[in-house]
Amino acid sequence: MENNLRHKYEYRAKVFKAMGHPTRLFILDELGKQERCVYELTEMVGADVSTVSKHLSLLKESGLVEYDKRGTQIFYSLAAPCVLNFFDCLEALLHNQMHKQLAWMNG
Amino acid sequence: MENNLRHKYEYRAKVFKAMGHPTRLFILDELGKQERCVYELTEMVGADVSTVSKHLSLLKESGLVEYDKRGTQIFYSLAAPCVLNFFDCLEALLHNQMHKQLAWMNG
DNA sequence: GCTTTTGTTGGCTATTTTACCAAAATAAAC
């Protein structure tokens, strides 16, 4: 693979890697509904604040979320709402997999 | 996060994690054009066969690709062509980011 | 049967990721 192409895919992979964690997917899903501050997300996730903060930092770096500082709180929101379409496609994929598995189980 | 929800997101995350690597993204892109055997992909990627094989194994486990054994060769193909839409969406996202960065640089 | 081609698996090391705690930063409230 040539160098130029490699860079292209590294850049893309960064975004997918950011989505490759249950907690971060949950956060993206929630931010798809409405913006949320770190504290709220922390309560929903049920992990340490520092952990959630780092997850958000990663999402921010990948360009998937944006933030808005208001007072002591920082509100995060979805920068690319199209990621929600990803989820729909994924749902179909998983459904398809399950279907195949059932077919296999039933001979 | 309740247990049921956690499982849902772990399952999803597995797929995104599978896409979170430059080599695997490249492979998915190529399989989007046509099916390929491991040997071909290995040449294109330029890594050890065992490495490519493991990447393919991961993609297979996530449900993104399927395979068909013919003779000594194993041909892999894209199981969920909708992932190609992901790439388009991503392209838009990255473009948007670049735009913002330029705007920032130019004041 | 033996060799060749094509893929997978196991072993190993280096790197990355994750999650928690503690400590520091920042803005508001008193």
Added chain:
DNA sequence: GTTTATTTTGGTAAAATAGCCAACAAAAGC
């Protein structure tokens, strides 16, 4: 100015990931 609430950063240990080599497996050809 000192506390309070919110968030980020640094440190650290455990777990996961990635890549190569060597060894093994399976099908095809001689």
